[in-house]
Amino acid sequence: MILVSPNTSQLIALFTFCTLGASAQSVATLANEPAVKEAFAIIQRNEPEMLREQQRICEIAAPPFQESVRAAELKRLFEQLGLSGVRIDKAGNVIGTRPGTNPRPNLVFAAHLDTVFPPGTDVHVTRTGDLMKGPGIGDDCRGLVVMVGVIRALNEAKINTQGTITFVADVGEEGLGDLRGMKELFGETLKGQIDAFISIDGLGASITNIGVGSYRYKVTFKGPGGHSYGSFGMANPIQAMGRAIAKIDQFEVPETPKTTFNVGRVGGGTSVNAIPFEAWMEVDMRSSDVKELDRLDQKFKAVINESVAEENKRWNNRGAVSASAELVGLRPAGQTAESSKIVQTALGVNQALGLTARLSEGSTDSNVPMNQGIPAITIGGGGSGSGAHSLNETFDGQDSWKGTQRALLLAISMAR
Numbered sequence: 241m242i243l244v245s246p247n248t249s250q251l252i253a254l255f256t257f258c259t260l261g262a263s264a265q266s267v268a269t270l271a272n273e274p275a276v277k278e279a280f281a282i283i284q285r286n287e288p289e290m291l292r293e294q295q296r297i298c299e300i301a302a303p304p305f306q307e308s309v310r311a312a313e314l315k316r317l318f319e320q321l322g323l324s325g326v327r328i329d330k331a332g333n334v335i336g337t338r339p340g341t342n343p344r345p346n347l348v349f350a351a352h353l354d355t356v357f358p359p360g361t362d363v364h365v366t367r368t369g370d371l372m373k374g375p376g377i378g379d380d381c382r383g384l385v386v387m388v389g390v391i392r393a394l395n396e397a398k399i400n401t402q403g404t405i406t407f408v409a410d411v412g413e414e415g416l417g418d419l420r421g422m423k424e425l426f427g428e429t430l431k432g433q434i435d436a437f438i439s440i441d442g443l444g445a446s447i448t449n450i451g452v453g454s455y456r457y458k459v460t461f462k463g464p465g466g467h468s469y470g471s472f473g474m475a476n477p478i479q480a481m482g483r484a485i486a487k488i489d490q491f492e493v494p495e496t497p498k499t500t501f502n503v504g505r506v507g508g509g510t511s512v513n514a515i516p517f518e519a520w521m522e523v524d525m526r527s528s529d530v531k532e533l534d535r536l537d538q539k540f541k542a543v544i545n546e547s548v549a550e551e552n553k554r555w556n557n558r559g560a561v562s563a564s565a566e567l568v569g570l571r572p573a574g575q576t577a578e579s580s581k582i583v584q585t586a587l588g589v590n591q592a593l594g595l596t597a598r599l600s601e602g603s604t605d606s607n608v609p610m611n612q613g614i615p616a617i618t619i620g621g622g623g624s625g626s627g628a629h630s631l632n633e634t635f636d637g638q639d640s641w642k643g644t645q646r647a648l649l650l651a652i653s654m655a656r
């Protein structure tokens with residue numbers, strides 16, 4: 241249910257859905273409500289200003305683990321927009337609430353602050369008409385500004401929802417960040433208080449309902465080491481690692497759900513005439529399916545142990561080798577079923593606005609709630625572009641207001 245109090249009349253419209261989310265038909269009905277139509281018009285009117293805002297936010301650098309300056313700006317905007325309880329949590333996530341009639345259901349709307357670019361990167365954005373170019377301009381400055389645009393439109397159209405919407409500008413979405421913002425949000429800050437989650441990341445009208453998970457390890461093999469001639473007969477960490485790599489190479493993985501593995505970097509040893517005392521390798525394993533990923537993870541750990549045992553047996557345990565695997569990255573896998581209310585509502589929203597999108601898979605903030613069984617999707621923020629994660633990233637703002645309208649309609653449909 242939402243309460244609408246348009247200034248043009250005393251009309252109070254009540255929309256009641258029996259569960260979280262809405263059918264395509266109810267979404268279409270909702271899209272035709274006067275207050276929602278007014279919010280749509282406001283979004284279209286505000287878009288030129290939002291594009292300038294997108295450029296401005298993006299020119300505040302936000303390297304991995306150094307999002308605090310951009311975070312402070314989002315905090316200022318959340319406060320200015322009248323959100324309540326605006327705060328920054330332990331991880332650095334900026335959180336602000338737009339209370340509904342009831343505290344639950346609580347829908348979280350998020351976009352990430354961080355970029356992949358190191359400190360010192362030139363973050364200046366150039367603009368020709370609606371086309372902007374600069375690192376992070378789409379990923380995820382667009383998501384941040386869509387969030388701002390949705391809050392503004394809800395305020396200006398005086399739309400009150402029955403459920404609560406919590407807005408989050410989060411940290412640590414990109415590679416090295418390892419989803420640390422989401423892990424903190426779902427594990428500590430708002431643990432047990434989130435009923436549905438939508439992140440705005442990427443462009444166009446995309447809907448991501450499958451979260452590809454990954455495990456990343458650095459495995460270190462160690463032994464005493466010695467002279468290649470004088471100490472011959474000693475177990476060899478590099479040769480033990482070679483055994484492991486050969487076994488990993490033989491892994492059979494399903495095509496569907498797509499499951500992958502890769503030994504990406506190796507190192508070790510000190511000299512051609514020395515039995516090394518150390519060798520290391522970095523391994524990446526991915527799957528959209530939690531069980532497949534865990535199965536692969538177990539096989540991986542088993543072959544490390546087997547390889548060490550084989551190497552030690554081969555050399556009668558002389559200068560025995562050992563290995564340890566350090567988890568250096570963990571993005572949990574998960575899915576939100578196509579039949580779920582949140583996915584069906586998002587598809588209904590696209591349909592109501594005449595936008596088409598296939599469901600897709602990705603690795604985003606939604607991985608964390610998906611893994612916990614909390615309904616979650618990631619949606620594009622409208623517009624189009626190219627070159628994400630490169631210095632030549634572009635964002636084309638032509639008709640990009642459609643992305644904000646979509647996010648707004650989805651928010652209202654979900655928050656009832």
Ligand SMILES: [Zn+2]
Pocket residue numbers: 352379380413441442
């Ligand atoms: Zn992103």
